[in-house]
Amino acid sequence: MANYMSVETLKFLMNNVHDLNEVLKAKRYEDYDQESVDILVDSIKDWADKEFYPYFTEMDEKPVVYQDGKIIVHPQIGKVMKQAGEQGFLGPTFDYEDGGTQMPHLVQAGLNHIIEAANNNIPGYIGLTSGAAQLVVNFATQEIKDMFVPKMLTGEWAGTMALTEPQAGSSLSDIVTSAKPNEDGTYNIEGQKIFISGGDHEYCDNFVHLTLARIEGAPAGTKGISLFAVPKHRPTEGGGLESNDVITAGDFQKLGQRGYATTHLVYGENNNCKGWLVGAPNKGLKYMFLMMNGARIDVGMTATSTATAAYHASLQYANERPQGRKMSSDGSKDASAEQTLIINHPDVRRMLLLQKAIVEGSLSLVLEAAKQSDFAHTAEGDFKEDSHDRLEFLTPIAKTYPSEMGRIAINNGLQIFGGYGFCMDFPLQQYYRDIRIMSLYEGTTGIQSLDLLGRKSTMKNGKALQLLGKDVMEAVEAAKTYDELKPYADKLASKMQEVQEVMMALLPHAMKGDFQRFLSDATIFMEYMGTLVIAWQWLKMATHAKEALVTGNLIYSSEFYESKIHTMKFFFKYEVARTSGLKDILLDPEVLTILKEKELIS
């Protein structure tokens, strides 16, 4: 059977480490229990085994192409979209009355992990359709909802998010796509959008592009951006569809995710493109960020899952490939002895453990964010607000750590294959290419880092960072009840003290109004905080594992739990140790990356 992720690890994280039952206490989730979720996990794994994984290589070898004005994708995309609709997997977190199944975000994230690990080319088509429908559900009028949402939730129609323009890139304030009011209440849309993921193909009857545009006369910058639902085909009075003058001008050929369309759209070339305003004028960016925050966590999960699949491929190879011999005590090797499996070489073990530490740590973090999203949704009072603040803080890290470190995990996985890792007949090179986009999607690592340090660490006078400190100390206290875990708990506690020192060094720059300096090492701060947040996740995992071993309440094998504790130790020795250097960089007063009078880069 296809072995690209561990159902056991996923269930351990959802049910034990992140205490699904606590999430399920909410009235909203009364139709779910742990047993039904476990069954759901198994059935999605079965679906992924049959409909996702077998097409992973093929979608890369026969990538999306643009021919005669059409985007040609793998036929499996159409099949899976319909299946997703039938299974209620499009918009599952929506309210029942909006066509959803009120699925907890924690569960949805876990299910996404499975399909994304199986084939990272496909889930984007599903996720963007759900996300686009969500924007309409949340902010549009009933009339607009009725026009678009039902068909999107069956998979007959697809959805996209259309932000980027050629001249603007990450700078959304420079969007120029225009919207002029029509007499019928719609708007006339004109402009171009690039990098539109899943933006067109022949297997859905229509595409609803949630598009940022500027209504004539709107203020400059991000305050003048509105959100429109702009379909490829618009409904006619007779119940049919007619062209809405959205032309697909091309498909970007990419390094990876070659089965996932990335289109260039031209709106209103014939002055006949209608858009339906979603929500109030000039609030578009605010709405989009609702979808965007979810999309950032999704990207983190896709990166996690891609790196997870690569890890399992490397682990299998290392367990099957004999090469070289074990070293004897004097460093020599007995050439007449049988070859050993490469998993027995310490450096291969190091690379495997690094992969495992990164991918399972990432998975735990993304699930943590999903859980906070549930609490922010269903809880009340202070707890609701705190959960929302936690989610806000964790979002840029949950997007960035898996994207950046997942790439490093995959790089190590490729290395384990030796020269074969570089060959197209082996899967690692595909994962190495696929994951590279994750640091760019939905806000680059640089942008996530500005968000983490510039907004999330300072909002409400640093409240989110205080909540993190509290959560970490709670995990530290729980871990300290076990002698074996105490040294690691103490280490993390002292590392969290150092975060305060770092903030005390950085914040004065902001207070003095020198925001450039405050933020100039934001990406280093991200690397630093990311490592500590994953250490927190590993400490929680190890504590739950130790508890199972001590109480004998074993759901999985004892090796399963021991391996979690071992990997936690590995993460502390090899990764947490690196934060010393990162802290030194952040405390270093020298300024070298802010432009002075003279250009010093040649």
Add this chain to the structure above:
Amino acid sequence: MANYMSVETLKFLMNNVHDLNEVLKAKRYEDYDQESVDILVDSIKDWADKEFYPYFTEMDEKPVVYQDGKIIVHPQIGKVMKQAGEQGFLGPTFDYEDGGTQMPHLVQAGLNHIIEAANNNIPGYIGLTSGAAQLVVNFATQEIKDMFVPKMLTGEWAGTMALTEPQAGSSLSDIVTSAKPNEDGTYNIEGQKIFISGGDHEYCDNFVHLTLARIEGAPAGTKGISLFAVPKHRPTEGGGLESNDVITAGDFQKLGQRGYATTHLVYGENNNCKGWLVGAPNKGLKYMFLMMNGARIDVGMTATSTATAAYHASLQYANERPQGRKMSSDGSKDASAEQTLIINHPDVRRMLLLQKAIVEGSLSLVLEAAKQSDFAHTAEGDFKEDSHDRLEFLTPIAKTYPSEMGRIAINNGLQIFGGYGFCMDFPLQQYYRDIRIMSLYEGTTGIQSLDLLGRKSTMKNGKALQLLGKDVMEAVEAAKTYDELKPYADKLASKMQEVQEVMMALLPHAMKGDFQRFLSDATIFMEYMGTLVIAWQWLKMATHAKEALVTGNLIYSSEFYESKIHTMKFFFKYEVARTSGLKDILLDPEVLTILKEKELIS
């Protein structure tokens, strides 16, 4: 003009930092002077501009293919091989009497930098032909030399090194290719070799495979391996060529370097493959390592050069692409202001400086190794031996640092392009793919690391490490004469003290006979030593730059020199700082990567 490397930086490094004139004092190099070398550099740059760079993208888009038993490469390969022969660029370091031009290794390395930066698909064909010819020149009989070398040095014939076998991989002791003595003094060869770079194509008349094989009855392991020259076609008595029963069974399709053939060879399928023994029986691996050590430095240079080309592409993009606005003192951005070039954003500057610090630091290190190679060749007495020991120590680092960190540099360069970096229309994705092989070629990073810690750091009671300490302290003293450089010099001096602490913690494991433990973190040791060795190179560069600025003896612009000093500071702040964490890992007594009774990776 094609802008893929800096001739100024190359000349600064060769002529000033590495003092070419000192190298040229040797009688062997009496026909060279700095002026003639400068002219050579310019002419090779011109050659690379015209014959290498324009084909870089094309060779990737139309990769090598295997059709009807033939390897089809880009026709430019044939053209360049002939030109290389005409220019004396095949085997230029050989003695005059062997057909070479007695070119210093330092100069050859510098010239390689240019052509490898221009197009990393081509130089391997040249380098392997030179390297294979060198083995024949050094160890074979005059008769064998006469049979092969002259045609190789004209580029009519090509050469390869054939080590790897499917069942053995990196474990050369498991080679099974066999050699049975024939009556005519040749050997009958039978076996298979994989991953043979440049191993076949239609533009050279013959291929001489320097092949490792086992003579019947030879001892097991690496002590029973002999070296053979095995041509694709063998000379007939009439002066023609006939088939030598070396069949090309395929070409590996690869992630990168797609214009560079990687073949699978089958020897003696019809029992009619003759090999000519090079040197004494059972000494093959020793001879091969002569070529291998040079090849490792070449790989370091190719990695350096690939990352250099990527850096210059990123720098150009960052200087041309407007996006976003400069941050005002309160952190806000004025949307009505003009967009700024992305090079003005601190995080982009950080990524560019990281690229520059890595690629120029790597270049300096590889040139340092080449210079030591010259001294080891031409000097006498203790100095000769010391130079040889320095070269031995630096070789694994000069191979590994550029390969590992060059990949990280390119990754940052790709990030600077934003979403375009992921698109096939932009060059960074190709560099990202191409460089990935460098950590695998000629001994993986794991193997280089075992070599560095297990052999090179301990040989002659740690003599090489002591020499490094001495060289570093010399650079430290020179730097300290300038106030601006003193803090960095002091920092490096104290970091070198810490190396002793690390060795004192590691060596007892070896003394106790626990070599597995001694070497289990060898790759971390490589990361640690690599960073410090590059810091040493940067300190030297900064000192030479400062000297030029202070004395006013400016060959290049003052910005050129200031940029070197600035980049040195950057390397110390952002990279040297990281060695604290690496040291902590090396000092950590916890053992987590050596197999115990229980398998803890699941």
